[in-house]
Amino acid sequence: TLFRSSKNWNSQISHSLPRSQHPKHSSVYWALTIKYMIRFLRITFSILLITAILCALLFIRPYRVSGDSMSPYLEAGNMVIIDRISHKISPLRRWEIIVYRESAESIKIKRVLWLPDEAITIAEWNVWHSRSWTEPVLAEERYLGEHVRTCVPGACTELASHEYQVPQNHYFVLWDNRLNSRDSRGCTDVADCTDKKPLYIPHEEVLWRVLFSW
Secondary structure (H helix, E strand, O other): OHHHHHHHHHHHHHHHOOHHHOHHHOHHHHHHHHHHHHHHHHHHHHHHHHHHHHHHHHHEEEEEOOOOOOOOOOOOOOEEEEEOOHHHOOOOOOOOEEEEEOOOOOEEEEEEEEOOOOEEEEEOOEEEEEOOOOOOEEOOOOOOOOOOOOOEOOEOOOOOOEEEEOOOOEEEEEOOOOOOOOOOOOOOOOOOOOOOOOOOEEHHHEEEEEEEEO
């Protein structure tokens, strides 16, 4: 046909041209190729940048710490960047800091020490990970200040052990300031400590995960 003849004729002309004059070896061809590649990369980068900005606006925001409950790691007035969605996608990890809803009027920032279905023992002012197949293992809490004691509920003078069993879909959380705080232990060394029930945090009450602080 005429179409095929024309195509074959163009092919013959292309092959009959010297290498320097072949379309794929011409400076115009490569100039156009580079131009379109740069345009493609610019569009791709713009889309990624806009997506990142939208995600940051929707899911990430700053949060100012109030009080000294997380001292010395977080002091009053420090800023943290919180993530509002990742804890719903990936499970929380030990030692992470979270913000959760304690009541309709109150939100708290604390550190996750133990995960669902794990056992904990507080003894001799330390936290121990209880395992059925081995002896309890001392938790290495390097973020704490020197000489920080983790008291059993109601008395920092007791050395007796106190055991906890974290329910499913709950977390055992502690403040870094262990001497006077109300966390999953129920209470600490305070005069009006009457409620010694553990305060395990339900997963659905976790609001945000702390990414980093300054």
